Amino acid sequence: MSGATPSQTVGPFFSFGLRWLESTQLVGTDHPERVVIQGSVLDGAGTGVPDALVETFQADSAGEFGPVPERDWYGFGRILTNDEGQFAFTTVKPGPLTGSDGTMGAPHLSVSVFARGLLQRVITRIYFPDEELANQLDPVLKTIAPERRSTLVARAADGGLWFDIHLQGEDETVFFNC
């Protein structure tokens, strides 16, 4: 097997290279199940990270992964944080997902964050607050210490959902290795 190419930081100047594919509306504005998810990317001092790139990937509400061109479904979000380190995008809650051991996992989005200062992306998940039972049974959430589990669950706010990503600090978000 050939050796993998190592990761390097996205640096501070990626916007002119990556903004062309910015994707903040994963579903149409008329989709009945659309939900706005917003939040901040924060550093260890609690300061917003204005030069972060957030990417999301997910199944649709039927649990189906893209691409489904006939209904314009690709399941990919790319959001560049604003000057305050905030991001926002519109999507749908995915359907239930099968875990590696065949168990059904709670609906979630997979998230990558890239930024100056991150030599490789961090990987996290966004779970949904109205899925309390499914979250309790989720094979990944179950393995996480209860006091940190909440960092992976969005909270209801402003008619949508709010999900902060703390790169570091007391409330550091749970990050994954995969």
Add this chain to the structure above:
Amino acid sequence: MTSRSGEAGGPAILTPDPAYDVPAYRSSGKRAPIQPLHQLPLGATERHGPTFGHLSLTSVDADLTRQHTGEPIGERIIVSGRVLDGAGRPLRQSLVEIWQANAAGRYDHPVDQHPAPLDPNFSGAGRCLTEDDGSYQFTTIKPGAYPWGNHPNAWRPAHIHFSVFGRAFTDRLVTQMYFPGDPLFAYDPIFGSVRDESARARMVSSFDLELSRPEWALGYRFDIVVSGPLATPDVP
């Protein structure tokens, strides 16, 4: 990430990736996660990934010297290679995005204000989809080295940023391609954040006379290997 476990008790595969917290790279100080990472089992979301075959890209997207009315200043180069998985299989119709400084080492970005000229004929961003054999090719200008504020007299070796997606969410990779023999390698904490020498070498392109076009451009070859944990991908 220093190691990752294979699926279902398979062998651990050493990854070449840098640690998050690299004190010599100052920006990592308040941004590097401190808590241990949780190993993510390979669920449905990890076995799939975004695809971009539907995008309409043109040859100008992959030729950074033809995106304006005039010719950019600098040394014209061709950068080509293949995007492969860990087993050496080509990744087809896979999106490759690049961005870089101009020949003077200046980025077309409002935050880069160091005293070097912008080039009105060079933006420094390109993209393409790989061919059936996993190959990609860009025509561009060799980027200059540039100073940065990490430490006194700090200079980044010339590099081109690369973004690739691979086959699944687990494969996603952003890296930097360097040029052979750069004297700045020894002083650069970002290049040096990759501890393994052979892994560092995989970020360095090689000069390729075959790829060079007479009277036109020098060729540099750069293969990218994404090596997510999917031993037998179930996604085409």
